[in-house]
Amino acid sequence: MSPDRNPTRHDRDSVARAALALLDEVGLPDLSMRRIAARLEVQPSALYWHFASKQLLLAELADRITARVPIAESDPVACARGIRDALLAHRDGAELVLSTSALGLGSAHAERALLRSLPEQNPERAAALLHFILGHTALVQQRMHAHSHGAASGDDDPTAGLDRVFDLGVTAIAGLSATRPRARA
Amino acid sequence: MSPDRNPTRHDRDSVARAALALLDEVGLPDLSMRRIAARLEVQPSALYWHFASKQLLLAELADRITARVPIAESDPVACARGIRDALLAHRDGAELVLSTSALGLGSAHAERALLRSLPEQNPERAAALLHFILGHTALVQQRMHAHSHGAASGDDDPTAGLDRVFDLGVTAIAGLSATRPRARA
DNA sequence: ACCTGAACACCGTTCAAGT
DNA sequence: ACCTGAACACCGTTCAAGT
Numbered sequence: 001m002s003p004d005r006n007p008t009r010h011d012r013d014s015v016a017r018a019a020l021a022l023l024d025e026v027g028l029p030d031l032s033m034r035r036i037a038a039r040l041e042v043q044p045s046a047l048y049w050h051f052a053s054k055q056l057l058l059a060e061l062a063d064r065i066t067a068r069v070p071i072a073e074s075d076p077v078a079c080a081r082g083i084r085d086a087l088l089a090h091r092d093g094a095e096l097v098l099s100t101s102a103l104g105l106g107s108a109h110a111e112r113a114l115l116r117s118l119p120e121q122n123p124e125r126a127a128a129l130l131h132f133i134l135g136h137t138a139l140v141q142q143r144m145h146a147h148s149h150g151a152a153s154g155d156d157d158p159t160a161g162l163d164r165v166f167d168l169g170v171t172a173i174a175g176l177s178a179t180r181p182r183a184r185a
Numbered sequence: 186m187s188p189d190r191n192p193t194r195h196d197r198d199s200v201a202r203a204a205l206a207l208l209d210e211v212g213l214p215d216l217s218m219r220r221i222a223a224r225l226e227v228q229p230s231a232l233y234w235h236f237a238s239k240q241l242l243l244a245e246l247a248d249r250i251t252a253r254v255p256i257a258e259s260d261p262v263a264c265a266r267g268i269r270d271a272l273l274a275h276r277d278g279a280e281l282v283l284s285t286s287a288l289g290l291g292s293a294h295a296e297r298a299l300l301r302s303l304p305e306q307n308p309e310r311a312a313a314l315l316h317f318i319l320g321h322t323a324l325v326q327q328r329m330h331a332h333s334h335g336a337a338s339g340d341d342d343p344t345a346g347l348d349r350v351f352d353l354g355v356t357a358i359a360g361l362s363a364t365r366p367r368a369r370a
Numbered sequence: 371a372c373c374t375g376a377a378c379a380c381c382g383t384t385c386a387a388g389t
Numbered sequence: 390a391c392c393t394g395a396a397c398a399c400c401g402t403t404c405a406a407g408t
Contacts, residue, residue: 135320
């Protein structure tokens, strides 16, 4: 007799949230529209009311992932770590952002944050930093997953030493590192 | 009456070559086992005689792409350009290598080439360089495709200025750039 | 405004069986 | 050694129709 009778109606936000949660459980290759629909107890076709295509839904997820990077970092290294952490916060986050950043402006927010953190606000350095962070994090993240899923070869952590590679890359591109020791002035 | 009667029998090499050619035509998202089989005029199940899974076939393609990077470059910038060009030589090459480099040692060859080209043979710099090149090239490549396929917004080339970003990143990580102008000594 | 039901044109992979 | 044929358990997407 109540006017609101339907048990679960969804909107863009609830669909995106369910998809993001499912991403963490199953990973990007197994994140299908049909699985997302099943999680929402809805027919697959229902999703197309909220998102015109799977690509657009994935772009929304990428936007939500990058939206969490802090804008106020003054140090490029801290800013870069913030971006990396946002990407690592969700399974296959880096690969998702990387593969959707062509169309969606998902990575634009991260790039702005980098630009602001740079001493001379050099946009080319900001772009290079973003490219490095995305490539590095995508590699690290999938190596993590391959290792945990017991892929092959040695059983020692393949992430070892990669933090140093990250810092080296960021400081170098940001223009903060010594070029060459050149004696020891 | 001849003993060799069968018109087309295939091996690993011919399957991989057909797959690589098809990749350039249709792109990574549309590269299916069934399409590759159709191109070879063979049933889809026939491919599984040569490759145990699609993933392993893709890893072979990634290996073939990176195999073409020159090992003998002495200059890190020249070496990095060689890697980038090898990735750009096939559609979605960078994304393919990036997404398979966790398991397959496809990128190991490129990393060795970088290491050799570095003045001090620093393996951390080589790793950082590889990560930057892969991230950068993957982004550039998909932006190229998005632009050619008439995605949206402005119609000017989105690749403009990206060469400078590439050079900046490579020289910085290689340790060849000035840290900061610092007056103008 | 939001969803169902049914259909369309696809996927990767397995496996017995053929030659 | 290499392939067929048939099957299994899936995909993304569209669209009329329901409420």
